[in-house]
Amino acid sequence: METQKCKGARDLLPQDMERFRQVEEAFLNSCLNWGYREIKTPTLEYIHLFTQAGTLTPAMLGRVYSFLDWDGWGGERVVLRPDGTIPTARLYNENMAGQKISRLCYITNIFAFEETGKENREKWQCGVELLGDSDPTSDAEIIALALQIVKSLGISRVELKLSHAGILKALIEEMKLKAEAREALLDEILDGNWQALAGVKSTNKDAAAAVAALMKLKGKSSGFLANLKSLPSISRNLKNEIDKFASVSGLLDTLGYSYSIDFTSIKGFEYYTGLCFKILSGNKKICSGGRYDNLVGLVGGKKTPACGFAFLLDEVVQIVKPWSRQKADKTVLIQAVNRTPAAVKASFELAGALRRAGLVVEFAFSGSQMAARWKITVQDKPGAYVINDQGKDVQTKVKSANDVINIVGGFGKVGK
Amino acid sequence: MMSSILSGGSVKLANRAGAITRLALPKGRMLSRTAELLEAVGLGFDEYNSKTRIYRMSSKTMPSLSAKMLNERDIPVQVAVGNYDFGICTSDWLQELQARYPASRVFKIADLCFEEAGIYLAASATCNLSRRDLSKSGDTWRVVTEYPALAEAAAYKMRLKKFRIYPLWGSAEAYPPENAELAVLRAGDENALRSLNLTPVSKLCDSSACIIANSDSLQKGNFSELLERLTSGFKVNKKTRQKGEEFKPVISNDIDFKAEKDGIWLALADGHQQIHTAAFLKKTGIKMEGYSSDNLRRRPSCNLDWVNFKVIRPQDMPQQVANGSFDLAITGRDWLLDHLYQFPSSPVTELVDLGFGWVKIVAVVSENVPADSIEGLKRLIEKGRMTPLRIATEYVNIADKYLRDKHIARYRVIPTWGATEVYLPEDADMLVENTETGQTLARHNLKIIDTLFESTACLIGNKQSIRQTGKKAKIARLVKILREAAETR
Numbered sequence: 046m047e048t049q050k051c052k053g054a055r056d057l058l059p060q061d062m063e064r065f066r067q068v069e070e071a072f073l074n075s076c077l078n079w080g081y082r083e084i085k086t087p088t089l090e091y092i093h094l095f096t097q098a099g100t101l102t103p104a105m106l107g108r109v110y111s112f113l114d115w116d117g118w119g120g121e122r123v124v125l126r127p128d129g130t131i132p133t134a135r136l137y138n139e140n141m142a143g144q145k146i147s148r149l150c151y152i153t154n155i156f157a158f159e160e161t162g163k164e165n166r167e168k169w170q171c172g173v174e175l176l177g178d179s180d181p182t183s184d185a186e187i188i189a190l191a192l193q194i195v196k197s198l199g200i201s202r203v204e205l206k207l208s209h210a211g212i213l214k215a216l217i218e219e220m221k222l223k224a225e226a227r228e229a230l231l232d233e234i235l236d237g238n239w240q241a242l243a244g245v246k247s248t249n250k251d252a253a254a255a256v257a258a259l260m261k262l263k264g265k266s267s268g269f270l271a272n273l274k275s276l277p278s279i280s281r282n283l284k285n286e287i288d289k290f291a292s293v294s295g296l297l298d299t300l301g302y303s304y305s306i307d308f309t310s311i312k313g314f315e316y317y318t319g320l321c322f323k324i325l326s327g328n329k330k331i332c333s334g335g336r337y338d339n340l341v342g343l344v345g346g347k348k349t350p351a352c353g354f355a356f357l358l359d360e361v362v363q364i365v366k367p368w369s370r371q372k373a374d375k376t377v378l379i380q381a382v383n384r385t386p387a388a389v390k391a392s393f394e395l396a397g398a399l400r401r402a403g404l405v406v407e408f409a410f411s412g413s414q415m416a417a418r419w420k421i422t423v424q425d426k427p428g429a430y431v432i433n434d435q436g437k438d439v440q441t442k443v444k445s446a447n448d449v450i451n452i453v454g455g456f457g458k459v460g461k
Numbered sequence: 462m463m464s465s466i467l468s469g470g471s472v473k474l475a476n477r478a479g480a481i482t483r484l485a486l487p488k489g490r491m492l493s494r495t496a497e498l499l500e501a502v503g504l505g506f507d508e509y510n511s512k513t514r515i516y517r518m519s520s521k522t523m524p525s526l527s528a529k530m531l532n533e534r535d536i537p538v539q540v541a542v543g544n545y546d547f548g549i550c551t552s553d554w555l556q557e558l559q560a561r562y563p564a565s566r567v568f569k570i571a572d573l574c575f576e577e578a579g580i581y582l583a584a585s586a587t588c589n590l591s592r593r594d595l596s597k598s599g600d601t602w603r604v605v606t607e608y609p610a611l612a613e614a615a616a617y618k619m620r621l622k623k624f625r626i627y628p629l630w631g632s633a634e635a636y637p638p639e640n641a642e643l644a645v646l647r648a649g650d651e652n653a654l655r656s657l658n659l660t661p662v663s664k665l666c667d668s669s670a671c672i673i674a675n676s677d678s679l680q681k682g683n684f685s686e687l688l689e690r691l692t693s694g695f696k697v698n699k700k701t702r703q704k705g706e707e708f709k710p711v712i713s714n715d716i717d718f719k720a721e722k723d724g725i726w727l728a729l730a731d732g733h734q735q736i737h738t739a740a741f742l743k744k745t746g747i748k749m750e751g752y753s754s755d756n757l758r759r760r761p762s763c764n765l766d767w768v769n770f771k772v773i774r775p776q777d778m779p780q781q782v783a784n785g786s787f788d789l790a791i792t793g794r795d796w797l798l799d800h801l802y803q804f805p806s807s808p809v810t811e812l813v814d815l816g817f818g819w820v821k822i823v824a825v826v827s828e829n830v831p832a833d834s835i836e837g838l839k840r841l842i843e844k845g846r847m848t849p850l851r852i853a854t855e856y857v858n859i860a861d862k863y864l865r866d867k868h869i870a871r872y873r874v875i876p877t878w879g880a881t882e883v884y885l886p887e888d889a890d891m892l893v894e895n896t897e898t899g900q901t902l903a904r905h906n907l908k909i910i911d912t913l914f915e916s917t918a919c920l921i922g923n924k925q926s927i928r929q930t931g932k933k934a935k936i937a938r939l940v941k942i943l944r945e946a947a948e949t950r
Contacts, residue, residue, distance in 0.1 A: 093623040096616075097599065103617035118783035118804040120603070120625030160564045224593070228620070 053159055053166035064362040065169070069152050071197045072171040072356060076150040079190050081173060084151050086132035089114075092122040098131050098343045100316035102232050108158040110166075125156035129172045129355055130316070130337070131344060137176050138346030146177040152358070169358035173334075176341065179350035181289075184320050184336060185296040191324060191332050191354050192302065198365045204325045205304040207294060210317035210335065211286040213308060219280060220245060231315065239309045264306035267294045293320045316340045322354070326364055332356045376417040377453055378409040382424055392423045395430065398446035402454055419453050482526050482687060485540060485548035486518075487533035488880055491670060494575045495549050502690045514904060516883040526687065532878040534607075537673060541567035544888045546678040547687070551576050553608065553647055553668035561610035566676040571692060573670040578647045580608060580666050582615055583659040585638035592662060595643075596620045605629050605636040606645035608665075615645065615665050627784075630776040630878075632731055634659060634714050635759040639771070640786040657714045711757070712772060718760040720769045725926070725935045727768055728782070728790035729761070730775040737817050737918065738791055745946040767935050776855075779921060783807045788926035788936060791815065795822055795856060795895060795916040802858035808924040812940055815947045818918040820895040822859065824911040825902055827886035835867055835911040838891070842869060849873050853881050853889035860893040863913055882907060 050056065057065065073083065092111050095101050101109075110125040117123070126132055133149060141147050150173045159166050173190060175183050188205070195203050213234070217227060222245065233241035264270065270291045274284055297304055304322075311321040311333075321335030334354020342348035379396055381388035389410075396406040407413055409420065420433040432441045432452055443449055486509060487495055496509045506518040506528055513530070520526040531539060536550040537558040543566065552572070558565055582604075584590040595602060601623040606612045609628040616624045627636075633644040634657040647668060648654040651661050672691055678684070712731060720726075729752060730738050739752050751761035752772065761770045773781065778790035779800030794811065801807055824835055830847075832838040842848050849871035854860040857876045864872045877884065881892050882905040895916065896902055899909065920943050926932050 093601070096620075096624070097622040099620050099622065103614070103620075106617040107614060113803070116804060116806050118780050118800070118807045118809075120627050120780075120784060122625075 052162035053164065055165050055167070060367075061362070064365060064367055065358065067368055068198060068356075068358060068361050068365060069171065072152070072194055073150070075190060075194045075197055076173060079148070079186075081148040081150040081175075081190075084133065084136060084149050086126065086129075086136050086151070086153065088126055088154070089123045090126055090132055090135070092124045094135055094344060095124065095127065095131055097345070098134075098316065098340060100131065100337075100340060100343065101128065102315065104232070105157070110156050110158065126153070127155055127157055129153045129155055129170050130174060130353060131340065133172070133174050133353075134176075134341045134344050134346070134351070137174075137349075138341060138344060141176075142346055142349075144177065146175070149174045149176070165359060170355040171358055171361075172353060172355040174351060174353035176351040177349055178352075179338065181292040181296055183350075184293040184352055185300060187334060187352055187354055188297065188302065188322055189300065191322075191334065191356070194356065195324060195326075195332070198361065200326050200331070200361070200364055202327045205302065206307050206310040206323050206325065207290075207297075207304050208306070208308050208311045208321045209286060209290040209319060210311060210321055211289060211319050212283065213311070214318075215280075215283045215286045219283065265304075267291050267298055269306055270294060289319060311335070316343075319352070329360055329364070330357065331360050331364070376405040376407060376415050377419040377421060378407055378413050378415065378417045379421050379423065380409045382422060384410055385425065387427075388423050388425060391427060395421070395423065395446050395449065399450060399453070402450045404450075404454060421449060421453075480525070480682075482523075482547070482682075482684060483545045484526060484528040485531050485536045485545040485550075486528050487536060487550055488530050489533060491533055491549070491551065491576055492530075494670065495573075498573065502693055504687075504690055514901075516880065516905070523687065529883050530880065531883060532880045534878040535880075537565070537567055538875075539888060540673050540675050541565040543675055543677060546675055546682070546684065547691075548673045549573070549670065550673065551578075551647075551668050552671045553578070553580050553611075553666070555671070555673055556580075556666050556668070557608045557610050560608075560614050567673055568676060570672045570674050570688070573672065575670045577667070577669040578649050578653075579651075579664045580611060580645065580647055580668055581651075581654055581659075581664050582612070582643060582645050582662045583637075583648075583654055584643055584662055586655065586658045586660050587638050588642070590642065590660075590662060592619060595662065596622075599623065601625060602643055603627065603636075603641040604643045604645060605633045605641040607631060607633060607647075608645050611665050612645040615663070619663075627777075627780065630774040632712075632759075632773045632777070634710075635712075635771060635773050636786075639720065640781065657710050659714075713751075713758045715751075715758050715760050718762075720760075721766055723931060724767045724769045725789065725932050725939070726787040727770055727939070728778045728787045728792075729770055729772050730778075730791060731757070731772045732774065734775050734793075734818060734918070735772070741791075741815060741817055741918070741946065744949075745942050747942065765939075768939060779807070779809050780804075782921055782923050783809045785923060785925070787923070788932060789920060789922045789939065791918060791920055793818060793820075793916050794914075794919050795820070795859070797919065797921050798914070798916075799856050799858045802862045809921055810924055811919045812922045812927075813920040813944045813947055815918040815920060815943065819915065820897050820917075821915045822856065822893065822895050822913040823902075823909045824863070824913065825882075825885070825892040825894050825896075825907050826890065826910055828906045828908050829886070830890075830908075833908070833910060838910060839867065839869060847890045850891060851875055851889045852891045852893060853877050853884035854893040855879060855881060856893050859913065863893060 095106065105127065109127045111122040114123050129151060133151065137147060152171050154167050154169050156167050173187060175187055217230060222230065230241055230245055270287050273279065274287050310323055311317065316337040316339065317335040318338045319336030323330050323333040325331065332354055336352040338350045341351060377399055379392050381392050392408065396408065399406045407415055418434065418436040420435060422431040422433065424430065428444050430443050430449055432443060432449060441452060443452065492511050499505050503522050505521055507521060508515040508518045516530040518528045533550040534554050536548040537555040539545050540548040541558060552569060555567065555569060596619050599622050602621055603625050604612050604616065605627045607629050609626050612626050627641065633646040637644055637659065644659065645665065654661055736754065739749065742749055748764040749761055750763060751758035759772050761772065775792040776796050778792040779797050781787050782790050783804065797809065797811060800809060826832065826838065832841055842850055850869055851873050852860050852864065853875045855877055857874055860874050875889055881894055882901060885892060885907055902909065920940065922936065927936055
């Protein structure tokens with residue numbers, strides 16, 4: 046059959062959705078537990094929200110889904126949300142800017158064109174933003190929260206990598222490039238091309254050498270940062286940024302989180318200003334985040350410190366172990382010997398009683414999509430049911446809904 | 462819409478024994494140089510000249526080579542979707558396509574070293590705008606252009622915070638400074654740009670005539686004979702390359718012009734409609750200065766000092782009236798409807814039917830299609846023929862609405878920039894076109910299966926301007942003058 050699905054689009058089938066919901070529930074439970082409150086932003090935003098933020102690279106902007114709305118004669122394009130954080134910053138500005146600290150979380154889809162059509166053009170994210178707090182404890186908080194979510198999902202082989210946008214920006218600043226060359230370099234780096242650094246002709250040779258050295262080094266503790274600080278080529282500005290980094294990594298040391306420092310591990314977002322992190326499982330990135338103290342101001346609000354992260358839902362669902370298939374065990378199918386109005390009524394009444402007792406009940410008058418352990422046949426005369434335990438191939442005749450609940454619910458301690 | 466065409470195009474053009482190699486040749490300003498070049502390498506086409514009425518040609522010397530004449534702007538798209546193996550066009554249109562669709566199956570084989578120009582981002586010579594000003598500012602920049610994809614990429618690259626791009630059919634130089642801060646346009650060089658009273662902000666890319674090829678054709682077929690000839694032509698051409706003459710704009714872009722501050726703005730047509738509009742204005746008794754074929758200015762004046770004029774493309778007028786650049790415009794009802802179908806709540810409305818420039822907008826198929834009505838065509842489609850239906854048209858929104866209203870289940874609208882007749886039957890199944898007498902259609906063996914509506918020139922206006930104190934009375938006065946002239950036929 047010819048497929049009619051859009052290129053790069055994806056259907057999520059019941060078994061996919063079970064996994065998605067599993068991750069979403071674990072994410073939301075942890076977030077709510079830490080005092081974060083859920084929000085949703087609209088799918089459509091004006092494109093200028095993203096251009097004025099100056100935080101998506103030209104390459105990313107070149108892949109947004111944008112169009113003129115039905116009232117777009119003024120030329121104002123709208124986009125399918127290409128990012129979750131920028132709309133959250135807008136929502137915060139417009140609705141909660143007066144609050145001191147806002148802890149927000151969301152589950153959202155984001156859209157970006159992908160040429161081959163083999164990758165998904167619509168992706169899902171579980172995001173967290175902590176707005177209004179500049180203290181290093183807030184950086185530590187979101188990292189701890191992200192790691193707790195990872196733990197609650199039972200994901201193993203987890204690796205936490207840290208980098209620092211402030212240090213990188215200070216370094217590039219010291220290379221004393223012309224504005225255009227600096228922008229071009231930043232774009233390259235933000236798109237993940239670290240090789241670009243090697244090709245830069247800087248007038249400040251020491252700085253260039255320091256950059257090259259830093260990019261190669263990888264550290265495992267705050268000691269690494271202390272070592273870096275004492276290198277002779279490190280300027281005062283850079284030292285400040287390293288101190289900021291160390292204040293968070295020191296906290297992580299105290300809290301007993303293990304991590305590695307890798308300056309080349311950030312990619313994509315210009316909006317980070319301080320610590321950035323990503324979480325990998327088996328070399329696959331599942332989460333990334335960081336501090337973005339300028340973004341709220343850039344999208345028209347008061348300058349507000351902020352940090353956050355997002356789980357890449359599509360990646361996470363592939364590595365979580367699905368819930369045990371208890372659900373199939375808890376499902377009860379109901380059918381009738383003859384589908385008379387009276388039998389249908391009796392079936393609906395029985396189903397109601399079982400559902401109230403916490404069971405999953407599906408009518409199977411004309412067959413079922415589920416393979417269930419229990420099948421109950423409603424007889425023609427009132428108050429007569431045959432319970433078929435397909436797991437054990439046993440049939441029992443009973444007379445009331447309560448009898449059914451006692452037998453069927455026995456495995457899961459449901460009902461009274 | 463375009464994306465589905467580009468990705469869904471089937472390639473049927475491998476150069477198997479006896480198969481035809483298809484070449485897309487440009488109409489218009491590139492025609493004579495291209496014809497010379499083809500003649501020089503022994504690939505001449507008898508009918509390929511500016512007076513021709515035949516758009517479909519076969520080569521005198523290479524029987525397997527056939528060519529069609531298209532608007533040059535359409536050539537990269539048509540080669541990309543595999544309707545042609547090769548094409549000749551200026552590279553700016555290729556770059557515009559690639560800026561929007563980087564995965565297009567088309568690339569440049571060789572430069573032909575004529576029609577050399579640059580694509581510039583430029584501002585009016587009256588304002589002093591630098592790249593830095595543009596990136597720093599939180600203002601909304603209006604960018605007018607025939608190259609919306611190149612303009613958008615440039616805006617992202619320069620990190621403009623807020624901008625709006627107005628895609629145009631042409632005459633971008635006319636807009637700054639009143640109706641746009643920036644224009645992205647083609648110019649021979651910076652001097653040519655200055656003679657249009659524009660200052661370059663940055664050069665986006667170079668452009669020159671070039672040969673382009675479909676990637677799949679090159680992978681599958683053997684075109685060595687043709688390619689060798691064309692490449693030898695490239696050498697010939699390089700030798701005879703001449704320095705371009707000094708550029709003189711066809712229409713003077715006079716910016717020393719002083720707009721009447723409280724005047725209303727009326728847009729007038731350039732191109733084919735200019736003569737008819739000028740003749741009509743003459744009938745109204747308005748004495749125009751600078752709106753005749755021998756003296757054409759972008760900002761003509763007249764004896765009514767409360768009206769300001771600007772000369773732009775009629776296709777672009779409805780959107781420019783909608784966004785408030787103009788209060789009124791004289792354009793065709795076809796373009797008004799195309800705009801309104803795209804933006805149903807647009808504030809543009811028809812004020813006066815001016816009566817001249819009558820055409821009908823028709824649905825057209827090839828003569829050998831066994832259907833004489835849209836219903837008949839629909840029955841063919843239901844039997845599985847011509848699906849998805851490919852419609853080539855300049856009226857993208859009119860065609861789109863028509864096909865929706867007719868409940869055609871699957872269709873693709875192929876936007877074109879003119880010379881649409883040539884698309885049938887190979888490159889499209891149906892056209893939505895305008896016609897006066899139907900003669901051009903008949904000459905191309907085409908037949909009309911439906912008339913969508915009739916179109917004449919009309920005065921359109923912005924509903925908000927009409928209500929605005931200070932403009933209301935002036936607009937009413939001008940409407941009265943034009944209506945009286947329209948009624949005395």
